[in-house]
Amino acid sequence: MSTAHSLVLLILVALAGGARAQEYAFRTYGPEAGLPVAYALAFDGAGSLLVGTNDGLVRFDGRGFEAVPLPVEGVVWRLTAAQDGAVWGLTTEGGLFRLAPDGTVSRIPTPAPLRARLREQIWPIKLRADGRSRLWLSGGEADSSAAGPALYRWEPERRVWTRHRIPGAGRIKDFFVHGEGGALVVAARGRVGEIPLRGGQLGPVRWMPLDAGTHFIRPHPTALAWVGATEGVFLLGRDGRARRVTGTDERLTWLHSEPAVDAAGRLLAVVDRRGGAGLQAVRFASDGAVELAAGNADGLASTLPSQFAFDPEGALWIAHLEGLTTLEEERAVAFSLGAGASYVTGLAGEPAAGVLWVTTYGGAFRLDGTRLALVSGSETRPAFAPVVGADGEADWAEHDGTGADWRGRSSRSGRAGLPILLHDGPGGRYETDAAGLWRTRGPSRTRLGPTFLTGATAAEDASGRLWLADGEGRLDVVWGDTLGRACRACLPPSLAATLDTLNGRSAAVTLAADRWGRVWVSGATGGLTAVYRRTDGAWTHRLFGPEDGLLARKVDDLALSPDGRRLWLATWRGVQGLRLGPGLPRIAPFVELRARDGLEGERALAVLEDADGMLWAALTIGKIHRVDWRALAERRPSPSVHVERVEVNGRAVAVGPAGLRLREGDELAAGLWAQTYRQPLRVRLEYRLGVRDSVWVDVGPARRLAFASLPSGRYSLDVRAVREGMAPGPAVGLALAVAPVFWKAWWFAALVALALGLVALAVFRVRAGRRHAAEALRFRIATDLHDEMGGGLSQVSLLSELIRRTAEGTAGAPAGGDGAGGGAGGTLGSVRMQVAAWAARVGEQARTLSGSMRDVAWAIRPDEGGWDSLELRLKDAAVALLAPRGVALDWHGATDGPPPPLTPSLRQNALFFFKEAVYNAAHHGAPARVKVRWALSARAFRLSVCDDGRGFDPATVRPGTGLVSMRRRADTLGGTLAVEAAADRGACLTLNVPLGKTGWRGRAQAAAVPSKRTGDTGGGAV
Secondary structure, eight states: OOHHHHTTOOEEOOSSSOOOOEEEEEEEEOGGGTOSOEEEEEEOTTOOEEEEETTEEEEEOSSOEEEEOOSSOSOEEEEEEOTTSOEEEEETTSOEEEEOTTSOEEEEOOOGGGHHHHHHOOTTOOEEEOTTSOEEEEOTTTTOOTTOOEEEEEETTTTEEEEEEOTTOSSOOEEEEETTTTEEEEEETTEEEEEEEETTEEOOOEEEEOOSOEEEEEEOSSSSEEEEETTEEEEEOTTSOEEEOSOTTOOEEEOSOBOEEOTTOOEEEEEEETTTTEEEEEEEOTTSOEEEEEOGGGTTGGGOEEEEEEOTTSOEEEEETTEEEEEEEEEEEEEEOOTTOOSEEEEEEEGGGTEEEEEETTEEEEEETTEEEEEEOBTTBOEEEEEEOTTSOEEEEEEOSSSSSEEEEETTTOOEESOEEEEEETTEEEEEETTEEEEEETTEEEEEESOOOTTOEEEEOTTSOEEEEOTTSOEEEEETTEEGGGOGGGSOHHHHHHHHHHHTTOOOOEEEEOTTSOEEEESTTSSEEEEEEOTTSOEEEEEEOGGGTOSOSOEEEEEEOTTSSEEEEEETTEEEEEEOOSSSOOOEEEEEEOGGGTOSSSOEEEEEEOTTSEEEEEETTSEEEEEEHHHHHHSSOOOOEEEEEEEETTEEOOOBTTBEEEETTOOEEEEEEESOOSSGGGEEEEEEETTTOSSOEEEETOSEEEESOOOSEEEEEEEEEEETTSOOOOOEEEEEEEEOOOTTSHHHHHHHHHHHHHHHHHHHHHHHHHHHHHHHHHHHHHHHHHHHHHHHHHHHHHHHHHHHHHHHHTTTSOSOOSHHHHHHHHHHHHHHHHHHHHHHHHHHHHHHHHHHHHHHHHHTOGGGOSHHHHHHHHHHHHHHHHGGGTOEEEEEEEESSSOOOOOHHHHHHHHHHHHHHHHHHHHHSOOSEEEEEEEEOSSEEEEEEEEOSOOOOTTTSOOOHHHHHHHHHHHHTTOEEEEEEOTTSOEEEEEEEEHHHIIIIIHHHHHHSOOOOSOSSSOOOO
16 A cells, blocks of 8 residues: 555544554555645635645536646645635745636736745744635744734735734734634734734734644634644634633644534544654544544655645545555454465455455454454465354364365364265255265265365355355366256256357356346356346356446456345445346446445455445455445435536637526537536436426536537526435526527528628639649659759660661671771771670660669559658669679668658659769779768658768869759758868768758649759769
8 A cells, every 4th residue: 555545544543442453444545646746735616626736726516627827937835715716826936816706817916025035944934814715824923023013915906915013922823814804813933813804904913822832723514723732622602712622631732734614514634643643644523523633643744734625525535645545534443364374365255254264375263343363274274165054063174285186174163074064055055075976865875976175165046056166276066956057967958058259268167146047157258247048048158348338357256235125245446235136147337346435456356245234354465354335325416517618609608697698609518517526427417407397418538518509598507416326416506598590581591692602712722722732742743853854865866876876887798708808897997896885885874874764653642642652762873873883881870760751852852862872982982881870750851971982072073063053952952062072072962951840841842843954863974
């Protein structure tokens, strides 16, 4: 258990006779809920919980936390609520703010004398709200003088601070405002003063001596105030007499936490008790009696509370260093089994005798009232399957830890050995030994089968048949005088098939037979399985899981209530109760018991309901809890509903006393909140729209109700909350008057015509835009084909013409010979070699043009937009250009996050830039190695090509076609080209492209500005 949980395990103090240790229902919201530290608490007029945290102010509705934007900075250190529902707050940066009932937040200027003080030491500063929604602020030690310390009052109407001196106070420790602001009560050194307020001015102070080291004061419904002092806790009467409610010899050190007083006048505060008691949380009844206390042993010191508050349902909320904790005070008595008994294997009880039998891996225990005793066994002899016989005593099974040696143990005589009792009921007494399974009815004893059923659990159904789940996980039944596995032919075929199906899937753990003839099995395929007979007499089964409402799929134990109408499940997420009824098997969850409801953990191993209606649950931590489940299921009434915000057509509107006026066609929406923090997910909302609907409509757990359009007329919109299994809560009503629309008016027809014209114009513009985009795409493709293919095709045409003319000129020449003929033959040979070279250049140029065509087609394909495709293209181009020249390639790059999609313009221009850069490096630089570096993120793309060749001097070398082309491509993409070169030191070309601009600028320029270059993929000078 976490220390935050330990904070609310308050120990009930015995006032009249002995009292047992009890634990209370709690729920903690910590770092896992996004709330690591909570400092301040307040409830607004609608009952919403506001929490001051490290990150500001958050609102909690029972389901989750949402941030409330504030106009001030700093940790929200203190909150106080006014009677009109407004909430005032103070931050560690000295900022003051007011959260109005309608949700608006306004900043309050800080009094000048306190600005520095608030930043240096904030804890002495107190803020309170009176009944007229005015804020009062104490100055601590910062504004004390001979005239007395000061209180500051903020006047919302005039937006000014009024300073009130308190003569004779010395130093104000704490204060509050009575009622509607009729009087101030201040605590000073050694006394308490009551000051009437008349016309906004302070009257004379009536000082009441209290020489006890006053620390705080809080209002009391009948007396004047609660007073916390070094000498103890006092009740101060209106007559000025103080009565001590703590011990006369007890001295207290009060912490800086804010105490809380609920509607009944009960006080809860944190004190540091001297004399060894240490830090404690104490609650006092309105008459001063000590009700609750929790000390250091409960982990309170490690989770120092900063403020307490009571919600409208009376539950206590605690803000502390590890989050937010609520205490609901629903009792769950816990009994610890001690070390070595942490794993419970079974529960059995005799309700009339008030005795509970518990079997564990550490042996068998007997719980009689509040006395828990180990009866038999140890860690080396675990106990299993307790059975209470007709005489009220128990039997169970034990083994030697390996399962090799099984024996029974009886509490009635201490007998150990065989047989082992499995069941003792109306159908007979069933036992198992080495010879098999036996049934005893009166004087007769019948052998039902030869199997020794070790560690089995059994249940008798309404027909007197015995169902068994043995220690090996097999489900079986005694049919007549025979065990099913001993005679499969004795079973109905449908039952045999059902058992085979279940036993072939998973192990059966425990089982129970209800009053309607169904057998419920836990562990079969996980979850819960019902074995039953259909209306046609055939046996079948049905599996239930979380999709049917189960708390968890893993169920370790199940048990029927004494009346057979409730089925309890011990799961890996707590205990769940299901309501049962006649007919086909179905489940109706009605109550859950988890850590938030008082369990010290959520993995339950065994469960049992006794005749008194008390639920027993065993946990893996070695504790057994006794819980009044009826209090969990029935104590929480359905909450009331508050309308948080009403919107008409998406805008917030105020609702007057006469209701809300709408026009036909208006969209109405209302934000709703059910005032509850206790199992809020079990609360649903219903609405009824008076004129149109006569029944309540379920809107589920949603917090928002919306109507797209209401016909004209008058309505009464009623909303109410309903908690599962409880009567509906009070309904809240909203009167609606919907005026008809004048849709036949001329201006309406004109508006319709105008709207149709605008729609037609929009359609036309969309279509024109699409045509323009298509034309731009065609223009870009044509430009790329012209630039990439035009020059190459001209070279192919020229070389082809040279080849043709040369072939015609040499067609009549002799093939070769001596003399002149030999000379002609030599010339012819050289011509043929020239033709072969031209033909090779034609082939090379054709391959280059083919590659360029593939590049153009690749760049416009939508499925090639990923970086992987572009990187593969770049690598192939580099290898093709460098490998024939024997130049080494050094490739390296990285991505920052998932690679973003790349536009066709970026892919195409980056590829052609890269090919041009690599070609120039290999062709003009004569390098030994070319280094390629790239980096890609959501914001930018960088690609650089560096070589170690001869380089050049950019200041003296005239840029050639290739470099001009690369710069134009960088401009097209909205990027830059960086050139770093030096003679005999190589060259480095870097392309930088901001991807934020590529989406629009790159595409626009690529479509509108044709690239005027030649030789991009093969030649071109630097």
